[in-house]
Every structure is written in structure tokens, then in C-alpha cells.
Amino acid sequence: MSDVAARAGVSHQTVSRVLNGHPHVSATTRTRVLAAIAELGYRRNLSARVLATGRSNVVGVVAQNTTLYGPSSMVQAIGEAALSADLSLTVGHVAGYDATAASRRIVERLVQQGAAGLVFIAPVDAAGEAMRLVPDGVPIVTVDGLPEWQCANVSVDQYTGGLLATRHLLAAGHRTVWHVAGPEQWHGSRAREDGWRAALAEAGAIAPPMARAGWSAASGYQCGRMLARIPDCTAIFAANDHVALGIMRALAEQGRRIPDDVSIIGFDDVPEAGYFHPALTTIRQEFADIGRQALRLLLDQLATGVKSAESALVEPVLISRDTVKTPERIPA
Amino acid sequence: MSDVAARAGVSHQTVSRVLNGHPHVSATTRTRVLAAIAELGYRRNLSARVLATGRSNVVGVVAQNTTLYGPSSMVQAIGEAALSADLSLTVGHVAGYDATAASRRIVERLVQQGAAGLVFIAPVDAAGEAMRLVPDGVPIVTVDGLPEWQCANVSVDQYTGGLLATRHLLAAGHRTVWHVAGPEQWHGSRAREDGWRAALAEAGAIAPPMARAGWSAASGYQCGRMLARIPDCTAIFAANDHVALGIMRALAEQGRRIPDDVSIIGFDDVPEAGYFHPALTTIRQEFADIGRQALRLLLDQLATGVKSAESALVEPVLISRDTVKTPERIPA
């Protein structure tokens, strides 16, 4: 920086002012400085800046398994939102939240690097523990966190999603709906299950036993092989689209036709869901919304300096395709 | 840090030594310092450290579309490899490499933050331009980059992948193989196409006209609707698994049975590919390998301080399932 200053014939402070867009710099000086910067190929040292100011406009994201469609979409959404808010993003990948040592390292890193705030993609219980490693001064927003964490949070309304899915199947004429849930450590799984139960209850339907899968097609297939042998099972609400795919395969192997014999509905609306065989009816989550909301909550905290626990809900929407019998529209 | 020093009754330098694991610190002093650190909840300021040392063990990753399975798996793989090499990772998400302003911002950020090295997930031509924004001193490794960039690179051997896929279909008795390629900006698309052509040539088969899709099931479906109407088309090599899914759907709608009427093979082996209907034969890429190799190349450069152009190839493997007729094993 002093090189630039010397070259432009000004003091280092003036260079700093130009760099930061301070008002009281004459036009001629500014152009001289900018020219010197260009000639020398100078780029300022962000570490020194952070050190001197004590703040940064870097947002840290802690994410667990970014190969899954949900988490990766969220990270992408947050990234895009951050870009338009002129914040930059650094993503820390945690192998699994249970591996506390690893997540501690990631969080420490992010904090030590001077992240202004953190977004936790925290869809599992263990994430609560990792969150506690964050020092008090740093604002946090969780995505898919729990209310009892007392933290600003944005979630998809998974409960309503479960409700929508189950009602849709009931409206198609099924007497009850079977549910293959996701891993119980995930908050979303539990909320969808609650929605499912609530929809059954309001229709006076009896809740059949619940199966539990991971998020993979493979685990869906395992569950599906059991369900396919149960003649009463004619309507299935699957944990997500890939689980639904696995179930569909198991049903097909058992000779049960979709949707004639069995109706099935997924969750997520992955891009390829409409091309499954048959095309999967599912519940879509609006990930772009999540990104925007999460960043808005974070910026609020940064601006006010107050740690809020405000939360936002993103509404899922039903995407009706071909895996549910008699696609009568459910009343809005 | 001086607080800790005062508390432990030593100088700040001794605290620094403990923190960095320097040899000449007595055991008693060390424990006293560590106790003081714990009591005060002290965490060192990484910016100051980077400023003072001039180096950091942070590697930056520049990635484009991390919602796609390929890129997201690579980032994950690199992340895991970095964790075990005790490096930390910050991922910069570029919306698209063409948006030069955006990618310039990301790269600048990463460099200014003091990244010791950069990994470019650079599967498209436009990435070459973004790479040129990186100052000379910073080592780079590309993933799926081009040889003419003169840069250390690790790629999946897409050419061999195309070769394997096409040979497999020919070995199943098909007279020729049709190819639905990915976007032409992607290097992988072109390499797979080359492999396809080479395999056809070595078998004396005539190359039919080539269709071009994106990476999505939707675009595969569009291509599939045309291919399904061509009676001669009995074997298809698809750009990736999702494209294959779209094609399969179009074929099914047209009443063409898989694999009886048409054989099809995908690329990637996404986790759910085995649960498509029917289960998809495909070419798997070993992403974990990519992560390890990329990091090894980067560490080499960091250690030697020399910008190398060494490159590594990761071999794909054929995963045989149910979408190719007469699953005779091809000779190894």
C-alpha cells in the first residue's frame, strides 16, 4: 500500500480512503491513486483489514452433507443471496455433526477467520451441540433448526408439507396413508411425521405402523419390499423423492402397479422427479426463499447488534403428477 | 493473548510457542498456559496470524454449480481430503463462469483472504478465463481442466469412460450406438464423445448423428422423444444418469421396452441410479479419488514452491445393471 502511495505521490491513508470510497477525496487524487493501483497490480490484504477493523463481511456457512439434494440446494440458495447482498461466503463442510472434533474445528476456523456471522444448516439434533461452540458475539442463523435453541431460524414448514401430502392421498380416496419416515435425528422427519399424523387424525383415519428409512433410494427399497407385501397398504407418503423411488422399485418388483394398486407421494421435488416411472407426485420446497430469508435474518442481527430469535417459515407446495390414483384436486 | 500471558505469568511469546507446538517449552509452563487459555476462553486471531506469517493453511475452492451431483461430490471429496491433511477449506460459489464480474469477485476474495492455494472445479471453457485472474504466486490445481491451461490438473478419464460405455453396448450385440451428449462447453462432454467415436471406429461401426442435451432429465426427455421414433436406434449412451432417466421415460411413453427394444447406459452412477426402472447400467466416477489427488498436487506445489503442470487421471468403472440387453460380460 505504501508503494502505491509513493507512486501516486500521496500518503498511505489517502490510498486507504480511495479504496474504501471515503467522501473527502478529490477527483484528481482518486484517479491518480487508482492508476497507481492498476499499474502495480496491487490488491489489499484482507487479513490486515480484518485485523484493523475487527469486522468482516464474510458469512460462514456450516453444512453437513452437501451431496444430498436438500442441503446442497440450501447452500446454493444462501450463496446466491449473499452475492446480491455483497457479502462473501465461506462454506465449511462438516463430515457429520456427531464427529464433534471435526465440527469444532470447522466452527473454530470460521470464527477465527473473522466471520461476521454464521449460518448453520442444522437439520439434525447434533448440530445444536456444535452451535454452542460459537462465541457469544457472533450472530447465528440456523436453517432447519429447533425452536428450543433460541436462535434465529428459517425452516421449510415440514409439518404443513406432511399435512398436504397426507390430505392429498386421503382426498384421492384412500382410507389411510402409510408413512416411510426419514432418519429420526432429522427435525424435518419428525415434523413431516407430525403432519402426517395430524392429517390422519382430522380425517378420522387410523395411523398404520410407520417405517423408517434413511434418505437414500437404497433404504427406501428395503422398506418398500416390506410394504409391497401388505395388501392393505395402498397409499404411501415417502420421506423424500429418492426414498419414494426405492419404494416404487420394490412395489414394481412385487407386481404392484402405481398408481392403480398403490399411490405414492414424495418430498423435495428433485429436478428429475417428474421423470421417474411414473412421474412422482411430491411436495416442493422453495430453497431460494430459504436463502433469502436466512440472510435477511442475519443482516438484521448484524445491523442491530442484537441476537434475535426471530424465525421464518417457508411454505411447501404440492406438485401433482402421476403416482397418486384419481388425481382429483383437493379443495384449496 | 497478552491476557493469557499475564494470567499464566509468562510472556506472550511463550503463549505463542505453546499454541504453535514449539519444542522448547517446559511441561509445567505449557500446562499453565493451556489452563489460562481454557479459563479465559481465548481463541487466537487467525487474521493476525496470517498477517504476521504471510501464509495460511486455507485452500480455496472455486466451484460453479454445486447443485449438480458431479460438482457437489467433488467439493465434498476435496473437503474430506483437506480435513485429513489438516487444511481448511473455503468454498466460493460462482453462479456461472461466464458472469466474469462475479467470478472475479470470488477469486479476489479467496486470494485476498490469503488462501495458500486454489482448487478450481473447472469443467467448462469459461473457467479458463477466471483462472487467469489468480496472481502468479498462488498455486492452482484444476479439476476437470484442460491440458492447454498448463496447470496442475486432475480429471476423470472421461475418454475412457466413453470408450467403456460404447464398447459395452457393442459387445451386447448392437450394430452401433447413439449418443446424447452433454453441453459442449463442458470438457467432459467432449471427451466422452471422443471416446464414443473411438469405440465405434475400432468396431467399424458407423456413427449415427449425435443429439445434445443439458445435464437434466428434462433435456434428456426432449432428446428421447426424438430417438424413440427412430427404429434403428437400439442402443443409447447418455450424457449422464439423469439424462438417461429422461430418455428412458420418453422411450417408455413411445412403447419401446428397455432393454428388449433399446439398451441404454448412463454416466456418473448417482446413488439412485440402481433404483431407476429398470436399474441403470452406468459408468461410475470415483470422486473421493479426485479429492485426494487434487490435494496431493496442491500440497506438492506448496512444498516445493514450484508451479507444476503435473496431472492425474482417475479411472471410471463400468457398473452393469439392467438397461443393456443380454448382459454378457465384455472381456476384461
Add this chain to the structure above:
DNA sequence: GGCCGGATTGTGAACGCAAACATGCTTGCC
């Protein structure tokens, strides 16, 4: 004509850390 205020620039210090050098102390060896 002198004084005030705003615009523009410069000066010194501080941010938190590690590196280089300096110091006192212990050990081992002839």
C-alpha cells in the same frame, strides 16, 4: 482584515500475532 468552518491530506498509533534476536540458566565435558 481576521476568523470560522468545511474540504482535503498527512501523521502516529493500534489491531494480534510470529520471527529474530537477546538473555539467563542448566547441563555436560575435558
Add this chain to the structure above:
DNA sequence: GGCAAGCATGTTTGCGTTCACAATCCGGCC
């Protein structure tokens, strides 16, 4: 017994930036 060699620790300096303050210059006003 004395000297060299190492160990354990302290002191000083500088990394590149911003901040608080000071300084200069200019025009306008009483």
C-alpha cells in the same frame, strides 16, 4: 573448575491496514 552447548524464556520489531487526530488550504462572513 571453567567453558561450550543447549534449553527455557523475554524483548523488540514488523506484517498491512484502519482509526483518531492534527494540519493545511480554501472560501465566506462579520
